[in-house]
Amino acid sequence: xxxxxxxxxxxxxxxxxxxxxxxxxxxxxxxxxxxxxxxxxxxxxxxxxxxxxxxxxxxxxxxxxxxxxxxxxxxxxxxxxxxxxxxxxxxxxxxxxxxxxxxxxxxxxxxxxxxxxxxxxxxxxxxxxxxxxxxxxxxxxxxxxxxxxxxxxxxxxxxxxxxxxxxxxxxxxxxxxxxxxxxxxxxxxxxxxxxxxxxxxxxxxxxxxxxxxxxxxxxxxxxxxxxxxxxxxxxxxxxxxxxxxxxxxxxxxxxxxxxxxxxxxxxxxxxxxxxxxxxxxxxxxxxxxxxxxxxxxxxxxxxxxxxxxxxxxxxxxxxxxxxxxxxxxxxxxxxxxxxxxxxxxxxxxxxxxxxxx
Amino acid sequence: xxxxxxxxxxxxxxxxxxxxxxxxxxxxxxxxxxxxxxxxxxxxxxxxxxxxxxxxxxxxxxxxxxxxxxxxxxxxxxxxxxxxxxxxxxxxxxxxxxxxxxxxxxxxxxxxxxxxxxxxxxxxxxxxxxxxxxxxxxxxxxxxxxxxxxxxxxxxxxxxxxxxxxxxxxxxxxxxxxxxxxxxxxxxxxxxxxxxxxxxxxxxxxxxxxxxxxxxxxxxxxxxxxxxxxxxxxxxxxxxxxxxxxxxxxxxxxxxxxxxxxxxxxxxxxxxxxxxxxxxxxxxxxxxxxxxxxxxxxxxxxxxxxxxxxxxxxxxxxxxxxxxxxxxxxxxxxxxxxxxxxxxxxxxxxxxxxxxxxxxxxxxxxxxxxxxxxxxxxxxxxxxxxxxxxxxxxxxxxxxxxxxxxxxxxxxxx
Numbered sequence: 001x002x003x004x005x006x007x008x009x010x011x012x013x014x015x016x017x018x019x020x021x022x023x024x025x026x027x028x029x030x031x032x033x034x035x036x037x038x039x040x041x042x043x044x045x046x047x048x049x050x051x052x053x054x055x056x057x058x059x060x061x062x063x064x065x066x067x068x069x070x071x072x073x074x075x076x077x078x079x080x081x082x083x084x085x086x087x088x089x090x091x092x093x094x095x096x097x098x099x100x101x102x103x104x105x106x107x108x109x110x111x112x113x114x115x116x117x118x119x120x121x122x123x124x125x126x127x128x129x130x131x132x133x134x135x136x137x138x139x140x141x142x143x144x145x146x147x148x149x150x151x152x153x154x155x156x157x158x159x160x161x162x163x164x165x166x167x168x169x170x171x172x173x174x175x176x177x178x179x180x181x182x183x184x185x186x187x188x189x190x191x192x193x194x195x196x197x198x199x200x201x202x203x204x205x206x207x208x209x210x211x212x213x214x215x216x217x218x219x220x221x222x223x224x225x226x227x228x229x230x231x232x233x234x235x236x237x238x239x240x241x242x243x244x245x246x247x248x249x250x251x252x253x254x255x256x257x258x259x260x261x262x263x264x265x266x267x268x269x270x271x272x273x274x275x276x277x278x279x280x281x282x283x284x285x286x287x288x289x290x291x292x293x294x295x296x297x298x299x300x301x302x303x304x305x306x307x308x309x310x311x312x313x314x315x316x317x318x319x320x321x322x323x324x325x326x327x328x329x330x331x332x333x334x335x336x337x338x339x340x341x342x343x344x345x346x347x348x349x350x351x352x353x354x355x356x357x
Numbered sequence: 358x359x360x361x362x363x364x365x366x367x368x369x370x371x372x373x374x375x376x377x378x379x380x381x382x383x384x385x386x387x388x389x390x391x392x393x394x395x396x397x398x399x400x401x402x403x404x405x406x407x408x409x410x411x412x413x414x415x416x417x418x419x420x421x422x423x424x425x426x427x428x429x430x431x432x433x434x435x436x437x438x439x440x441x442x443x444x445x446x447x448x449x450x451x452x453x454x455x456x457x458x459x460x461x462x463x464x465x466x467x468x469x470x471x472x473x474x475x476x477x478x479x480x481x482x483x484x485x486x487x488x489x490x491x492x493x494x495x496x497x498x499x500x501x502x503x504x505x506x507x508x509x510x511x512x513x514x515x516x517x518x519x520x521x522x523x524x525x526x527x528x529x530x531x532x533x534x535x536x537x538x539x540x541x542x543x544x545x546x547x548x549x550x551x552x553x554x555x556x557x558x559x560x561x562x563x564x565x566x567x568x569x570x571x572x573x574x575x576x577x578x579x580x581x582x583x584x585x586x587x588x589x590x591x592x593x594x595x596x597x598x599x600x601x602x603x604x605x606x607x608x609x610x611x612x613x614x615x616x617x618x619x620x621x622x623x624x625x626x627x628x629x630x631x632x633x634x635x636x637x638x639x640x641x642x643x644x645x646x647x648x649x650x651x652x653x654x655x656x657x658x659x660x661x662x663x664x665x666x667x668x669x670x671x672x673x674x675x676x677x678x679x680x681x682x683x684x685x686x687x688x689x690x691x692x693x694x695x696x697x698x699x700x701x702x703x704x705x706x707x708x709x710x711x712x713x714x715x716x717x718x719x720x721x722x723x724x725x726x727x728x729x730x731x732x733x734x735x736x737x738x739x740x741x742x743x744x745x746x747x748x749x750x751x752x753x754x755x756x757x758x759x760x761x762x763x764x765x766x767x768x769x770x771x
Contacts, residue, residue: 075688081746234771241764248754248761255750258686 020208024231027214029224031108035212035235036242037101043243044094045200047250048132051087052189059139061185063178066141067264074261085254091136093250095129095280102126106340109333110213111318112325118210121203123316128196133278135188141181146265147275149184150176155288158301159309177267216328276354283347284308286354315343382427383416403505406513412466419444419452447487449496450475477576493534500524500574516574519557521567522548544568547625566592585616599711619646631669634662634710660715665706668722671729672699678736687739695732699725 008014026035058077060069073080102122105111111119138149153176157167172179218224229235277285287308291300298306314321324330384404391401404410409418417424421439426432434440444452454475456462463470478484483494500516507514515524526545528534535542548554548568556565571588572578586606590597600606600616609616620642621629633642636655647654676696682689702725709721 071688071690075691081688082750234768237764237768237771241761241768244757244761244764248757251750251754251757255686255746260686261688261690 021232022230024208024211025228026212026231026235027218027228028226029214029218031104031215034101034104034108036239037097037104038207039239040242040246041094041097041101042200042204043246044090044097044250045196047086047090047247048094049193051083051090054083055087056189061139061182063141063181066139066181067261070140071261081258082251082254085258086250088259089250089253089257091133092279093246095126095133098122098126098129099280103340103344105213106318107337108213108215109322109325109328110215112213112216112322113319115206115210115213116319118203118206119319120316121199121206125196125199125203128192128199130280132188132192132196133280135184135192137278138176138181138184139188140261141265142262143265143269143272144262144275146176146267147271148277149180150271151275151285152277152281153180155285155301155305158299158305160302160306175267216326216333219326220328279351279355282354283350286350286357311343381415381417381424382433383420383422383424385427386430386433387416400504403502406507407505408508409506418456446492446496447490449498450478450484450487453497474575477573481573481575481577483577495528495577499528518563518567519561521569522554522558525568544624547623551622551624551626552628553626585618589617595705595708596711599709599717603711603713605713614646629707631662631665634658634665636662657713657715661710661718664715664718664722665703665710668699668703668706668725668729671726671733672696672703675699675729675732675736678733678740682736682739682743685740685743687743689736689739692732692735692739695728695735699729699732701725702728 005014026032055073058069058073058080060066070084074084075081077083105119105122134149134152137145139145153167153170156170157163159166168174170180170183171177172183214225276282284304288301288304291304293300295303318336319325322333322336324333325336327333384401387401391399396402415424416422419441420443421441422434422437423432434442441448441452458472458475460470460472463472478497479488483496486494487496502515507517509516511517512519514520522545529540530542530545532542549558553565553567556562557567569577570591586597586600590601596617606616608614609619620633621627632638632640635641636643636659641655641658643652643654643658675692679689679692679696682692702722706718706722706725709718712718
């Protein structure tokens with residue numbers, strides 16, 4: 001092993017990396033556990049890439065082949081069921097941990113200067129993850145995914161100015177069809193991974209360059225700190241432990257709660273009862289359902305979409321709007337924290353409501 | 358009187374009544390006349406929903422008279438040679454048949470309309486008795502109503518499928534009306550409890566047979582012995598085909614037995630079950646004609662019952678195992694094809710007993726036995742696969758957990 005390291009060291013100096021690893025430290029305090037969330041999301045993304053590549057060996061996009069090939073994967077391919085279930089469960093946990101990571105970063109005010117770009121690349125990664133979820137949901141070409149995609153693209157089509165174009169672009173025509181399926185497949189396995197990996201590299205480099213952020217309260221009162229541990233190997237080993245636990249959880253979920261394949265999509269059949277989007281779109285879906293048909297001077301649905309759009313942009317720009325984020329006692333900083341709590345409560349309540357009705 | 362009608366006519370016109378009122382003196386005046394009548398005697402209560410009025414016919418098209426004579430009742434009614442007034446029961450078939458037996462006339466309303474109702478009516482028991490002068494029998498209006506006649510497919514019509522049993526029962530369930538005809542009056546009560554009656558009256562399944570589906574409607578007749586299998590066979594095609602080729606059919610015809618009815622009953626027919634074949638029990642259907650023990654019939658029934666029973670047990674077992682595998686998250690949709698085939702075969706085997714030939718029954722059950730065995734084996738393989746998955750996952754998570762423990766120990770020592 002030493003010989004290999006020496007061989008590499010002679011060709012590319014590993015000294016810089018060694019120095020960096022030795023120097024980098026992770027603060028220890030009551031919120032150190034939050035630092036694992038981004039790592040867990042990264043681990044789940046790696047699982048997605050591996051299982052996704054394995055699925056492409058057998059998956060065949062197409063109206064007459066998509067459903068059949070997924071059925072073949074789960075019933076005939078050796079351990080195909082594990083790969084598909086892991087891909088589905090890991091996808092959901094991936095988005096869940098990104099949300100969790102985002103809110104811990106938000107409440108810890110870790111987006112404040114100089115980490116604005118880290119926040120923004122993270123937000124873009126969340127959007128890409130939602131795009132992965134939306135495009136991947138259609139790929140098994142079953143009844144639920146077909147109609148959920150129809151509803152989802154209709155919502156995108158309700159956007160002002162670009163709505164019509166967006167609808168046709170996403171569907172590759174006027175209706176959800178085989179062309180939509182191949183388009184979603186292309187987006188899911190080529191376009192989004194390229195964007196995601198680019199953003200992820202920037203995001204991770206920024207984290208490495210800037211180090212771990214600590215909450216402003218901790219900065220102001222160093223007594224709350226319980227020291228620091230080296231990033232390598234101490235924190236990396238802890239990260240690895242958490243990853244292995246998550247791996248076990250994913251494997252157990254895959255076995256105990258398999259995702260049903262359901263019935264094959266039939267574009268001519270009436271929409272079955274209980275069509276609803278994936279859980280991470282539920283809060284938006286439920287909100288749009290509650291808005292009256294006409295609100296103020298526009299259609300209710302359009303109003304809802306615009307509110308989410310504006311809300312998303314504000315959320316994206318929060319590092320620039322929360323100007324006193326570094327001061328835990330500043331009124332404006334506390335106001336942003338309260339806004340965050342309201343947003344979080346809104347998402348939780350609307351999601352639960354969506355599943356109850 | 359004359360002045361009163363003229364004044365009423367003017368009054369109605371001034372109120373702006375519809376086209377019918379302006380064009381039809383009968384309608385205008387009888388609305389007024391009805392006002393002084395008891396509810397039972399009123400004739401105009403449902404007139405507006407009458408299909409004849411809606412397609413543009415007038416009262417005069419059935420009753421004769423001059424519907425344009427607004428100001429003179431005599432000119433509207435009695436002065437006309439073709440005026441019939443209230444139509445006698447005995448004349449009804451011919452009056453209705455004036456239009457309903459004329460294909461050219463009827464075609465203007467429906468391209469595929471039938472025009473043989475009156476012709477059939479005269480062949481029916483009702484028609485024959487009417488010809489003999491019995492005016493108590495059913496005529497057109499007895500079933501279709503009068504002065505408010507609806508199309509037969511209108512769910513409010515007394516001849517709409519779900520209302521037919523009740524409509525027939527108005528006369529056939531009335532002991533006074535039926536006195537002298539020598540037929541029972543409990544058909545409707547029996548029918549209500551039957552498999553057909555429940556399907557039609559409780560589940561609104563208009564595909565289920567009502568009285569007219571077996572007895573005919575305009576040509577209503579009690580089915581005779583030779584035609585019973587044909588009548589039941591209209592819907593139960595396979596049963597009929599097997600039965601008429603069986604030795605039992607010839608034997609029954611020779612002794613004047615009533616084919617299907619002998620085993621299944623008629624108006625109160627119940628859903629058949631394997632219990633009918635349980636020799637030695639009260640439900641054993643063959644015992645009404647055959648001796649109980651040692652008879653060939655009892656042996657055959659037991660053999661047929663045993664074939665059905667083993668197929669059914671295999672099918673139930675396969676279905677239960679597939680359901681268990683499905684609940685465990687296994688992909689078993691392929692096995693449902695076997696299960697469907699086994700179920701189809703089970704139905705066919707139940708039907709095949711009407712051949713009264715054990716060889717035919719066994720041959721029919723063959724593909725079902727094979728399919729249910731395939732389903733059963735597939736379900737077992739699926740459950741074994743599930744166990745294999747659990748074990749492989751157990752070792753995988755064990756290995757990962759072992760690594761977790763090592764890492765925790767390592768972290769503690771750092």
